[in-house]
Amino acid sequence: MNIIGCLDRPTSGDYSINGTNVAGMTKNELAALRNNTIGFVFQGFNLLSKTTALENVELPLLYQRKGRRKDARELALASLQAVGLAQRVHHEPTQLSGGQQQRIAIARALVNNPKLLLADEPTGNLDSLTSIEIMAIFQQLNDRGITIVLVTHETDIAAYAKRLIEMKDGRIIKDEPIAIRKSAVGRVEKTAPTA
Numbered sequence: 520m521n522i523i524g525c526l527d528r529p530t531s532g533d534y535s536i537n538g539t540n541v542a543g544m545t546k547n548e549l550a551a552l553r554n555n556t557i558g559f560v561f562q563g564f565n566l567l568s569k570t571t572a573l574e575n576v577e578l579p580l581l582y583q584r585k586g587r588r589k590d591a592r593e594l595a596l597a598s599l600q601a602v603g604l605a606q607r608v609h610h611e612p613t614q615l616s617g618g619q620q621q622r623i624a625i626a627r628a629l630v631n632n633p634k635l636l637l638a639d640e641p642t643g644n645l646d647s648l649t650s651i652e653i654m655a656i657f658q659q660l661n662d663r664g665i666t667i668v669l670v671t672h673e674t675d676i677a678a679y680a681k682r683l684i685e686m687k688d689g690r691i692i693k694d695e696p697i698a699i700r701k702s703a704v705g706r707v708e709k710t711a712p713t714a
Contacts, residue, residue, distance in 0.1 A: 523635075525541055525549045526553075528541075536552065557635045557636075558631065559639075561639055561640075562639055562641060566612040566624060572626075576623060576627045602626045636657075636660065638667060650676060654676065
């Protein structure tokens with residue numbers, strides 16, 4: 520995930536995102552690429568505790584060029600609305616449930632309209648019902664065209680995916696499309712296998 524997210528560089532080989540090899544990019548160029556292309560959702564939410572939900576979601580926009588900064592509040596509100604938390608904009612993380620905090624983290628990851636969303640154990644700190652709610656959000660985002668790479672050790676969460684890549688000791692041992700996709704709204708969806 521760190522290599523995909525341009526946080527670490529591979530020790531060998533090449534990695535390209537959007538057709539650009541990241542190997543020769545400077546730290547500032549990598550930061551700009553992450554900010555404009557990739558959204559991150561972490562298991563531990565990584566919210567700033569003394570800031571509101573709205574301020575947490577606005578944060579990535581502060582690193583954008585000035586044209587997007589002036590629209591930061593509007594974009595953050597739209598992102599919070601997309602995850603069903605428009606009514607919680609002035610609440611700090613300690614005033615919210617774990618599921619609400621994770622939805623704020625998802626809103627923050629979405630505020631820059633990323634093409635790729637990296638989710639590292641996003642349901643690891645959540646109960647099963649809240650996990651299903653979070654997976655429903657991810658499915659909606661994926662259906663809208665956002666590529667989501669989700670790492671999980673939970674087979675019931677992996678069942679929501681369209682493609683499963685299983686790793687063991689740092690090596691891929693299985694890579695296959697999932698023919699029957701579990702839906703977060705309680706129905707089973709058939710998905711066409713992809714090459």
